[in-house]
Amino acid sequence: xxxxxxxxxxTLCLLFILAPAAAVSNSNHSHSQTIYVSTTGNDNNSxxxxxKNAKQHIQSAIDIVKPGDxxxxxxxxxxxxxxxxxxxxxxxxxxxxxxxxxxxxxxxISENCDVLVEGFIIQHNVPxxxxxxxxxxxxxxxxxxxxxxxxxxxxxRMDTNGIENGGKLVLIHCSIHDNISKKGGMVxxxxxxxxxxxxxxxxxxxxxxxxxxxxxxxxx
Numbered sequence: 402x403x404x405x406x407x408x409x410x411x412t413l414c415l416l417f418i419l420a421p422a423a424a425v426s427n428s429n430h431s432h433s434q435t436i437y438v439s440t441t442g443n444d445n446n447s448x449x450x451x452x453k454n455a456k457q458h459i460q461s462a463i464d465i466v467k468p469g470d471x472x473x474x475x476x477x478x479x480x481x482x483x484x485x486x487x488x489x490x491x492x493x494x495x496x497x498x499x500x501x502x503x504x505x506x507x508x509x510i511s512e513n514c515d516v517l518v519e520g521f522i523i524q525h526n527v528p529x530x531x532x533x534x535x536x537x538x539x540x541x542x543x544x545x546x547x548x549x550x551x552x553x554x555x556x557x558r559m560d561t562n563g564i565e566n567g568g569k570l571v572l573i574h575c576s577i578h579d580n581i582s583k584k585g586g587m588v589x590x591x592x593x594x595x596x597x598x599x600x601x602x603x604x605x606x607x608x609x610x611x612x613x614x615x616x617x618x619x620x621x
Contacts, residue, residue, distance in 0.1 A: 435449075435470065439457070440477035459479055459491065460481055463487075463489070478500050479498065482507055483509070485516050489517075497520060499522070517546045517548070519547075545571070547572050562608070565587075575597070576605075585611030
């Protein structure tokens with residue numbers, strides 16, 4: 402009975418995040434497509450069909466997709482900071498690395514966007530030498546379902562943390578560890594808007610000075 406209740410709870414959380422995106426997709430973009438990204442790609446490519454036609458940068462793919470589309474990212478290291486401002490899914494291989502190193506957040510989710518990010522290592526939002534570093538591994542102001550991701554070694558001298566959530570956030574099978582800032586691993590600004598599974602709860606560790614700052618996430 403407990404397992405059945407847990408499955409229902411997870412399903413409702415996923416619907417809560419992804420239903421708005423589906424509605425937008427059905428109304429504005431009846432034929433969703435997949436755009437491919439690879440470190441060996443070229444941003445002049447279409448990104449369509451397979452990794453043979455892949456773009457080189459994730460942001461280049463984001464700029465051309467429509468609501469409801471999917472971006473598939475091959476394994477490798479992507480030295481960029483990305484902004485997501487539409488309802489899309491971005492799926493890596495679990496060996497796909499977003500290495501920010503730009504002095505601000507690796508991933509920013511804009512308001513009124515519902516996004517799936519899956520299978521990434523999200524790290525190094527700033528160079529360690531940056532004395533005025535500001536940003537996060539992830540800054541979320543929309544609706545974010547984060548699955549099978551590792552958020553680690555994001556370093557901020559000024560403020561914020563590994564994840565800063567001011568929207569809706571669901572964490573499934575994620576590891577948030579060894580992020581250093583004034584606040585720690587995760588900052589949750591709004592109550593009842595962040596939930597996580599047991600794996601993520603157990604693997605949010607070794608962040609300095611706190612693992613969680615603000616409202617604690619709810620259990621799925």
